[in-house]
Structures are given as structure tokens and as C-alpha cells.
Amino acid sequence: MREGATVAGHRLTGRTRRSEVGTWADAVSPDGRPSGALLFDPPAVATAGARERLVATVGADLRLQSGGPIGLLPVIDLVAARDEVWLITTRATPSVAGLMAAGRLDPGGAATVLLETAQALLAVHAAGAAHGALHAGTVVIGEDGSALLAERGLLRALRGEYASAEQDVAAWAALAGALAADCRDGHAATALRRASAAAAHGLAAARDTLLAERGAFPGMGREGLAHAAQGLSAPAFSASPAFPEPSTVAAAGSSGGEAVTLLDLPDATEGSGNVMMRFGPGVPTETTAAQIWRAGQTSAAVTATHTGRPAPRRRRRRSTAWAGTLLLAILIAAAILWLRQTPAAPLAVTDVDVKAPSKTVRCDGTADFVGIVTTNGEAGTIRYRWLRSDGRKPVEGEQQVSSGNTSVDLPLHWNVTGSGTFKGTATLRILSPTTSGKPIQDKASFAYKC
Missing domain, CATH: 2.60.40.10 (Immunoglobulins)
Known part of the structure; x- marks a missing residue:
């Protein structure tokens, strides 16, 4: 993977950071805005079940976002190219862990992070969902200084585990304790520890404890957090890249790295939750969607650019006609197989x-x-x-x-x-x-x- 390659129209800058589920890269969207691209670790998405759960989880995030800001890192798309899967979001850096490592998170910023993550989790839980992997590395700072939850449900979905609100509350208390330990102000650290302890009575009680201790955090608010985040970038791409080098994004004109969206975005943003990619009983093994997943090929694909490699030569008309005939035969066989299969019963x-x-x-x-x-x-x-x-x-x-x-x-x-x-x-x-x-x-x- 090289700086300047693109995924779904988002140009990668070469700056990356690791996560529990893969590698984040800073990117630039087609309209010039900062964005983020998460490349999932290949073993994590190797099975159809993991892919199906991933699509369902991202689709759930789109439905949560459809009602307005909820404190989650906004999802733009989920795309696949061959065996690689990418989540495209708004900018996913810096993380709270990055601010802490750089010594740029003051007590006011720490309190703001805890307040906004508590409020976001309460909203997520009220919607019947959960995060499942909350820590300083999965909370990122928006351009306006807002604290946003990243990677909601992804780790648990890939592992086939259940994410519960109880896990989130315990993780929030641990995050509050870590921020208290990182705090150099004794009064503020004590207030953060009180909030951590109050989480035993629920996130609402912990949030109210922080609000009652506002006097301990003179710099509390998004403005200070936005200032702390300015100029802080993810670690630069090194000589030992975290991304796989060969087929992450192919050269321009190559079919090997073409990418296709896994989400039915218009329906998803309207709250229907329909997705293009489905796996499991009752779904033919040779559906177009499954073929796209395996081959990563579509006429609307997005490939890497600026590599300087020449486009491949056009195949001769005779080869094209032969390939078209073969494809038609495959499609007819797949249609016959589809008609012979017994449809799966609906969920009840x-x-x-x-x-x-x-x-x-x-x-x-x-x-x-x-x-x-x-x-x-x-x-x-x-x-x-x-x-x-x-x-x-x-x-x-x-x-x-x-x-x-x-x-x-x-x-x-x-x-x-x-x-x-x-x-x-x-x-x-x-x-x-x-x-x-x-x-x-x-x-x-x-x-x-x-």
C-alpha cells in the first residue's frame, strides 16, 4: 500500500495507526475533506459468518446515524476488494490514546471525553445496541472537539460475541480510571476517580458526578479539546508497513484490487437496514454478491491511482466474445441452481x-x-x-x-x-x-x- 492509492475514491495519505480489528489510515475524501479508512485484518474477515455479522453491524450504525448525531464516528461506506475489507468513515484521528501519549490531554479535555462518551453510550444503549470494545483507542476527536465512539460493535461482531451494555459501563469506568491516572492535577484526578466509582450505579450517575465536579476542570469543553487535537497526526507510514503490500489496492486498470460497496446505502440511510451482501442458509452459493466478494470485481469499482503503470491492453474481440459466452452459460447454470433450491424460511x-x-x-x-x-x-x-x-x-x-x-x-x-x-x-x-x-x-x- 502506497501513499496516493485510493479506496472507494478516498486517497490514502500513508499515515496509519493499529487497532484491535485492523489498521486505520488517514485519507482524503473525493471532495477534499479528511476521512479515515480501516483495513480489517484478513483472518478476521476470512469466514462468511464474520462478513455477514460485520455488514449487519455497520448497517446498524447507519440506522443509528439516520436519526441525527448520536456520538458515533460517522460511517461512509463498507467496501471489499478480493479478500480485503475496508470501512470508510470521517476522519478517525486523533484518538484519545494518541492525545494521552503525546501529553496533550489536560483535565478539562479528559472530563469532556468522559462526558461525551457517557452520553453517547446512553443513547446507543437506549437504541438496544452496545459498543463492546470501549477504550482510549476507540474514542476519537472530531474537528469540532467532539468525542466520538469508533469501531462500535466491530470486534464483537468479528468474533461472533455479544456486546452488552454492562461491558460498556465497566469499560467506561476503566477509561475514567486511566484518565485519572494520567492526570497531573490532584483535584481533577480525584474527581475523575469519583466518576469512575459512580459508574457502578450507571452511566447517568457517573455523568452527573462529573457535572457536579465542573469546578475541578477549568478547561472543560469542546474548544479546548479541539485545540489539543490540532496538529496531532497518526504515526507516519514506516518502512515496515502495517498494510499488506501486494494486493491491498491494485494499480490503475488492474482488476485485481477493484472494490465494491457491501451496503445498500440509500436504503440504509433511510433506516431500512437492507444490505447488498448476504450469506448463510437459503442463499445460493453462486449469487452475484458472493462472486463480487470473492473476486472483488464490478463495473463500478474503485482502484488505486497515481502509480504510473500503463493500462493493460484491450483483449481481442474474439476472446471477449468467448468470455461473454462462457459468462452467459455460468449465469444460466446459476439461475437453474437458484430455482432448484428451496428458499429459506423467514425469521420468526x-x-x-x-x-x-x-x-x-x-x-x-x-x-x-x-x-x-x-x-x-x-x-x-x-x-x-x-x-x-x-x-x-x-x-x-x-x-x-x-x-x-x-x-x-x-x-x-x-x-x-x-x-x-x-x-x-x-x-x-x-x-x-x-x-x-x-x-x-x-x-x-x-x-x-x-
Whole structure:
């Protein structure tokens, strides 16, 4: 991979940084704006199941973004070229880890990072999703000084693991502790440790603790964080590049490195969540999408530029005609195979069971519910709604389900503050798809005492 190569129209600058799932590169978008390109480690995307989960996770991010800013690093596209997969985003540097390493994160900036990540996680959790790998390397600073969550759900999706809100809360507390240890101001460090401890009662309580300690952070706010991030770049591309050299992005005119989007972007941004790339039972093994994934070839492909290599010669008309005839025969055979295959059954929810905390929730605590949804094991999207007995606005969401999974957990976190006693009931209603075609639901209650 060389500086000046392009991926989906985004020109790579050669500046990179490593992540748990691959390598980030700074890039420039076609309209000249800073962007980021994440090349996933090839072993991580080697299986069809991992690719399918990845597409579903990125599609979920697009739906989360469709309602407006939510504190996530905005996703632009997900593309594939041969066995390589790239996530294209807005600029993904600098990370909080980079600011800390450079000594450019003051107490005000640390408090701003924690406040904005707590608020973003609360919004993500309310939508029925989770991050799953929160730490200083997956929080990046936007050009306006905002703290944005990067790589949401990617690590867990590639591993086939479940990302939970509880994991996020514990990770946020650990991040607060790390920022406190990095802080050179004793008063501010103590305030950050208090916020870390308050996370045991939920992110809302931790956020409120930080707000109550504003006096310890004179430089708190996005302006100071934006100033700290200015001029800080990812490490320059070295003589031992983190990117694979041979086929990452091919020379201009070569078909070997052509790339194709894996997302149906118009539908995804409208909230439908439809994607072009699907794998699993019921999907023909020789669909056009699967062929594109394997070969990385399409007429709308994007390849590297500025390499100086000449374009390959045009094949003779006779070879082209022969290749066209062969392709037609392959397509006819694939169509016959498709017609002979039995279509997979659609996803259907067969049961729902809501679990509530067994112990009494104490002062300013959080009641953690989980709805266990049983399905017929097919792939699809579950539409659901959480209702609370305190009259708060219902929380509606969608959950992508991969084929082979017969049980899905849908969490709800109910924060309670104030003194007195209280009994709260949460109802999980599955709107679709159900075996009867009608919504099904279950509920559970908890006790609060302060």
C-alpha cells in the first residue's frame, strides 16, 4: 500500500495507526475533506459468518446515524476488494490514546471525553445496541472537539460475541480510571476517580458526578479539546508497513484490487437496514454478491491511482466474445441452481422472556432488564419496543439476527434516583416478525428503596 492509492475514491495519505480489528489510515475524501479508512485484518474477515455479522453491524450504525448525531464516528461506506475489507468513515484521528501519549490531554479535555462518551453510550444503549470494545483507542476527536465512539460493535461482531451494555459501563469506568491516572492535577484526578466509582450505579450517575465536579476542570469543553487535537497526526507510514503490500489496492486498470460497496446505502440511510451482501442458509452459493466478494470485481469499482503503470491492453474481440459466452452459460447454470433450491424460511420469534433484577435496587441505582427472545434460527431483523410503567417514552429499536442464532438478548437499563420506595415494571413487546403475525410480549418488575 502506497501513499496516493485510493479506496472507494478516498486517497490514502500513508499515515496509519493499529487497532484491535485492523489498521486505520488517514485519507482524503473525493471532495477534499479528511476521512479515515480501516483495513480489517484478513483472518478476521476470512469466514462468511464474520462478513455477514460485520455488514449487519455497520448497517446498524447507519440506522443509528439516520436519526441525527448520536456520538458515533460517522460511517461512509463498507467496501471489499478480493479478500480485503475496508470501512470508510470521517476522519478517525486523533484518538484519545494518541492525545494521552503525546501529553496533550489536560483535565478539562479528559472530563469532556468522559462526558461525551457517557452520553453517547446512553443513547446507543437506549437504541438496544452496545459498543463492546470501549477504550482510549476507540474514542476519537472530531474537528469540532467532539468525542466520538469508533469501531462500535466491530470486534464483537468479528468474533461472533455479544456486546452488552454492562461491558460498556465497566469499560467506561476503566477509561475514567486511566484518565485519572494520567492526570497531573490532584483535584481533577480525584474527581475523575469519583466518576469512575459512580459508574457502578450507571452511566447517568457517573455523568452527573462529573457535572457536579465542573469546578475541578477549568478547561472543560469542546474548544479546548479541539485545540489539543490540532496538529496531532497518526504515526507516519514506516518502512515496515502495517498494510499488506501486494494486493491491498491494485494499480490503475488492474482488476485485481477493484472494490465494491457491501451496503445498500440509500436504503440504509433511510433506516431500512437492507444490505447488498448476504450469506448463510437459503442463499445460493453462486449469487452475484458472493462472486463480487470473492473476486472483488464490478463495473463500478474503485482502484488505486497515481502509480504510473500503463493500462493493460484491450483483449481481442474474439476472446471477449468467448468470455461473454462462457459468462452467459455460468449465469444460466446459476439461475437453474437458484430455482432448484428451496428458499429459506423467514425469521420468526417464537417466545419472549423478560428477566428483572432479583435484588432490591438501592439509592440512585440502575435496574438491568434483559429480554430473552427465542427465534427459529433464521436471519432477519427483530422490531421491538420497551415500555416502562413510569410513563416514560417507549424505547423502540431493531436488532439484526444472523442465521443459526436461536436466542437473542435485548437489554434495558432503568435508572432510578431520589428517596422513597418504588415498584417498576418493564414490558418487552416484539412487534415483528412473530409466528402468529401479531405482537407478543412479556414483562417483569423490580423494587426500589432509598
